[in-house]
Amino acid sequence: MNSFFEVLNHPVEAFRNNNKVAAWLLVASTILINSVFEPLLVWFAGSWYTDPDIYLMLRTTLLGCVSYLAICAVFWAICKCFGSKTPLKTYFQTWGLTFFPTLLCSITVAFSEAFFTVFWNNSIWGLLISIVFAGILIWKTILYVIFIREVTGLKGGRMIGAFIVAGIMIIILALLDGYVGLKTPIL
């Protein structure tokens, strides 16, 4: 439990301690909320008149895993081009430590989808969900900066270069995730 609080409150120390169990648990929870919890919630809320599809759940789970592996590989390749000596294994073990906001995002997306009419054209509920979504984006960006600084071992201009190129790749992969049906990108 302490390691989860460390990931939540002191990410710099969490990256240095490299707690891979916490990282993978966060990634697995995010994928399962995206692929299993969200369709079930939508079904129970009765927003759509379609039964949950097991095949679709399995497909989304698999695509979530592929997405996580892909972003780690992309980070490794980009940072290697900029001169980083960090092995690919470290990216798999540490990028998951940035998944607290992603996990929160997948829960928020599930609720916003299931209870869409509550939030649409309602200034109070709309304001609250805007605070959550924008906060998640800022939080993830902060963790991304800490990740680049702590894990890649790059400094100065090289670090900024890797940050920009990997940022562009994140946007491309996020669009690709949306295209294949991952409502919250597993990135």
Place this chain on the structure above:
Amino acid sequence: MKKDKKTYTILYNAALPTNKQKEKMLVHILSEYRKYEASPTEKLFRLITVYPWRFAFGLSAVQAVLCTMIWGTGYTNMVLKVLGG
């Protein structure tokens, strides 16, 4: 017995640092402190990276309130449409 006590006091006083040594220690501590004193950028980085959710949701609340005051539900609907799945 009295003699013993005096001997111990002499030994105790001899083990204490002199004023010159104390001053040297103080200078050393101050110079070490200056070495670890954070620059304003480091202080800002620390403020953001310790409890990052606090900074993120604080900033987000300010922008959401301002944008909702300016554009009303048009803004909240746009956020919901873009990020709401």
